[in-house]
Amino acid sequence: MGGNGNGKPLHAMVIPYPTQGHVTPMMQLSKTLAAKGLIVTFVTTYHRHAEITQANSCSSDPVLLEANKLGLDIRSAQISDGLPLNFDRSLKFYDFRRSVDNMGEALEELMNDLNKKEPPISCVIADTFLFWSLDVTKRFGIPWISFWTQPVAVYSIYHNFHLLRSHGHYPPKGIAFLAEELDDYIDYIPGVPNIQCKDLPLFLQLQDPNSDYVLDMLLKSYQSARRADWVLCNSFYELEAEAIKAMDAETPVLTVGPLLPSSYLDSHNPKDITVGTSFLTEYQPSEWLDSKPSESVIYVSFGSLVHVSKTQIEEIAMGLKESGQPFLWVLRPDIISSKISTCLPDSFMETCKSQGLVVPWLPQLQVLSHPSIGGFFTHCGWNSVTESIALGVPMLGFPLWTEQYTNCKLMVDEWKIGLRLRGGHRDDKVIHREEISRAIRTLVASEEGKAMKNRIMALRDSARSAMKAGGSSQNNIEAFIEDLKFTVHVGNGSQTN
Template sequence: MSSAHAVVFMYPLQGHIIPTYKLATNLAAKGVLVTVVCTHGCHARIIKANNGRDPFAQSLMGSNIRSALVSDGLPQEFDRSLNHDEFNNAVLNKMESHVEELMEDLQRKGPPISCIITDTFFVWPDRIAKKFGIPYVSFWTESVMVFSIYYHLDLLVKNGHYPFTSDESELINYIPGAPALKLTDLPSYLQERDISTPEHRIIYEAFQSARGADWIISNTVEELESRTIQELQVQSGIPFCSVGPLFQHHHSKGEVGTSMWVESDCRSWLDTKPKNSVVYVSFGSYAHVSKAQVHEMAMGLLDSKRPFLWVLRPDIVSSDVQDILPEGFMEDSKEQGLVVEWVSQLDVLSHSSVGGFLTHCGWNSIVESLWLGVPMLAFPLLTDQYTNCRLIVDEWGVAMNLGQVSRSSNRMRSMLVVHQEIAVTIAEFMEIDGQEGKRLRSNVGCVREIMKKAVMNGGSSQKNLEGFVDYLKGREQSRSLSFTA
């Protein structure tokens, strides 16, 4: 039996589940007993998408990892995609009591809990940790620059930049460890004038809770965000441990994934396309776009004359909106492109025919694309994606912008990126031998090497994870000695 027991809570959104599940399995591989906790609603969707197979079944997870379920405060069948406010209010106000009940049950059954590891966006971890007398580890699934911006929300308030100001030409040059940012480089929720929403309350309360963390673990690579990490450690006094990139690698035969959508196998279609010719398009698992923008994207892809694979979730506009593509598009594009609801993104990005990724700039998509050496065309839509866009376009030089005009979240609905611009930009982006294409691919190669070294034995991510595991095991050993003394 392991000497340390970590209870790991996954935030109930697809983009958060993937890295959290991987962190849990990595800890288990290092000899920590892990109880990974999923909400009933997410668990039901994952099982449905996997034809009844349960990725959290003990027989699939191994001897050092087990699972538990908790309610998010809503009925299992509740449409969380259609009712964002109700979902976020439940996470804010209803989930904590269910978490407390689960923790009491786990403590009764044993073994003793060494720490809780929870997604930073939960609002209750410091209270739960204090109640049970255990350390609290905040797990951050996004870039450290975004964490630093949220952590220093007080500086935005002090300088008159939060709530959002109308003067978008102003620069924010006071966030520790971050470059000078435009207001439109901020996460989208900080670009809004109405800050009374459930999302804003979650951000505020979650980062108040994070200030009480004993450790912060992050899904990034130390060498890529070293300055920001160093400044955060100085400002917060909390050990900051970067262990990325964290994602589930290619599914082996019989392995069950944690996707909430049924994955289409597109490999046979990709096999028919020339090397580096296909532009892969995905807006991720959470962000929504208007029907008008979907139409512009569709016509832009068609007019680009480039082969494309487009992942278009059924609820990309809303779960109650059907027929979102332009009339006749599927027929007109059948020789050029393929539209599917969901895929194994790693399988797609690793295919030799894929030459570029038109992405919403979600952090999982970014690290997967870089890991597999695929340059990106940045089309941020929501939350951290604007800041991530700044990182990959301006700081790392691994992406081009799609939509050169400022597209703040306040004006997204009225500011479409039109199909003519989409077509021209895709054509330039996919010109592999062009000057821009060569620059992007060279920079991607450099970042990819940094990532690969980080996860090798002796690499920064491996050493950081081992340091955290040593802390947990050392703490348990000290506790055992105190009991026997």
């Protein structure tokens, strides 16, 4: 299935944005394509490759460990992000982002080296945010595919940014602009339900030098995506039908998700149980989870990147304690700052040792699929949302950054599969323990929570159907590969169907 029509296999270079939330779905996409017969070269930066190596402690290339176990032809390559290995990419994140925007020369050199071998690269599948990779790819005369790691609704918001300007919703007008009580709805973005300004992605809510830079990068990304041969997205039709239909009228988006290991979706390959590209060492909580009643544990994780204040962490800790529910909390060592390691209230662990477990990092899919998990207290990153949906776990939303505010809005008001913590928006107010405790009990131990559980179980079934043979995402994957084969065979480097 993966040949190009001349007997040679298709060879896809896959380049994720070098952060955990982007590397994970793009490795799973690579596994999906390789299982269809494509050769994949997966490109990481030297720094991220070193982190994955340290986290997995294996003698062979850790990026490829899980793919090799499954017999998939995925190869590994690295390029520099332009920074020393010991540069603090968490503390100086925007310096890191600016450096990533200048990786084009390193990518071109790598592509030249790989093309000296057989088979040559047939196409490049790059994270949408790597807009500069389009011009590099086109110099080689091969297709460039943009991969979007967030929901299609968010894609439509950025794609139609000009409408926010023309309706006076950008630039933002300060904190009052985001007030909870502000009755000013954005109802003109194609395929996007009515939202308020506080539900927009963060970089459309605030104006500061970093937001201006990121917004400029995002707009360049969308200009490049308009020139892509295909746009693929980690979502599924049944979840976002209106947004997908709206985009079809302008820039068609192929949904190919949710991109999770097979054992959590179609069960086609029960040995496919992990992605295998974690930047941090994963602790195994199975024994602790096994000791807890069914659907009783609140799982807490705020992702791999964003920082939270010490005061807010302390309120979350006390809210968990006062809820009375068992909790499993992923507390990254750098959650406040890479320079601060102690963030829990004094004696918290001692007083809560029978109620909760706190660890630096966990295998999230394994946790969410455990029968003792009753809810997910999450920052609403898109990977976490889609994983929760695919595994039927209702959510408590605590958005912190980027598109998480929009994801939370969709999760709470459109799909009705979770709650959002009240208060503490962009005016820097802290969400207090009483609200956290109340919301946890509502999610895990109330009739309202049960209704959310029923709705998310129905969406879980749709997600699994999408990835099975004949499902919406599976059909899109197969159509994409067939079209790619035809395009490469014709050899004109652009979509011809």
